[in-house]
Ligand code: SF4
């Protein structure tokens with residue numbers, strides 16, 4: 023340690039303060055929308071379901087893999103037969119019937135996204151959680167899809183495995199997407 | 202603050218029993234310290250822990266290995282990546298997984314940046330403990346820059362779940378290299394600025410020099426590790442004495458103090474930030490291309506057996522003991538948290554100090570209650 027006369031250390035600190043006074047403020051003010059920090063692209067907000075514009079249905083088939091792998095057991099899902107598949111409008115034989123995530127329990131770990139084989143779930147950029155009722159954070163399929171669509175549009179999201187996971191029926195083409 | 206009176210065993214004077222905490226702004230979490238004072242002097246202290254107990258170790262037994270990483274995030278919630286790394290190293294050792302080079306480098310870079318962020322947080326709140334509000338703003342400003350980088354890489358500011366068994370979750374973004382270099386530039390200036398703001402301030406020196414002394418031998422006996430031990434002059438750093446990951450490839454120093462007082466514990470951390478910057482610099486210039494994760498199954502079933510790894514977290518020697526019975530869930534996970542052991546020495550450090558210094562001494566060992574209580 024260097025030897026200092028009694029006020030040198032104090033003056034050094036004061037210099038730092040004076041220098042900082044001349045700097046432009048860097049503070050972001052949270053609630054104001056235009057003054058918030060920008061989110062990075064990889065930001066992990068609450069999980070949301072993605073929407074397949076080619077056939078106008080969710081990517082999610084209700085396979086329940088994410089439900090089983092979630093460390094907090096905060097999701098539930100149910101599948102049904104896909105009516106569009108019968109009419110040959112979609113490749114997906116099964117489709118999600120209902121989906122619920124308790125966002126109050128979700129810990130934003132991203133494991134559900136990692137395990138999903140259908141590119142059906144993504145960590146959206148949604149992070150504001152406050153609600154007036156205790157259970158208002160249990161969101162259903164429609165809300166999850168809304169969050170997902172907002173995320174898709176914001177980032178220009180495309181599936182990681184487009185060929186495998188597209189819903190456009192393959193064998194006898196005739197697809198003509200209706201978007 | 203509750204105050205009880207009781208007759209002392211130590212002298213004829215009446216000792217006061219003062220409850221500090223469990224909700225006290227300076228306890229860094231939920232921690233209760235019962236202090237018996239004789240006038241202004243501390244006669245005896247008794248730490249009470251357990252207010253933040255979540256049963257993490259027990260929960261680990263009912264989770265799959267890849268889910269447990271999220272629990273380790275929440276042990277030391279200021280040095281998350283370091284805790285994640287400790288657990289992943291344990292599983293990798295048990296399954297004998299070789300981690301790709303690139304992943305190792307990414308891990309080291311992020312862990313060292315995490316150490317800087319953690320020490321910056323310490324710097325800020327330690328100033329606050331000493332009664333100076335300004336350092337907090339500087340400390341948090343520097344930490345924010347690191348957090349920003351973390352967000353762009355891992356997607357989260359604190360609970361990353363980024364280091365995975367066998368590697369890391371995904372490759373770093375394209376501008377990572379550039380961002381890290383810019384961040385290091387910032388941090389170098391930032392650390393110097395923080396240093397000159399507080400370290401030699403006369404009032405700060407008067408409050409911290411010669412307060413809460415513990416010598417090297419006693420510190421070792423109490424099981425103190427990390428910066429708190431090195432401040433007492435013991436050269437012991439798991440990164441050097443028992444290197445894990447790829448720490449043996451880097452050239453960096455171990456800052457040690459000489460007196461083992463509060464100021465030394467504080468300054469060792471400031472110096473450690475500079476050493477961490479050196480490590481990141483070397484790592485970022487040598488980072489190879491390639492895979493970022495070994496091939497691991499989604500559901501990991503390590504062979505039956507047990508393993509112990511130790512790592513150097515920002516607070517000290519973080520050990521993980523893992524017993525597997527061959528199933529997809531561990532049989533037992535035991536964490537050896539540095540904060541818990543360091544906290545035991547508090548009683549010794551506080552012997553015969555003034556009550557006004559209790560906050561400073563507690564602050565100087567930089568405990569994280571999430572890790573103490575688990
Ligand atoms: S989100 Fe993915 S993993 Fe979850 S039910 Fe839907 S398709 Fe299956």
Ligand code: SF4
Nearest residue numbers: 092128129131132134
């Ligand atoms: S992010 Fe994690 S906790 Fe949240 S729903 Fe997905 S798996 Fe569950």
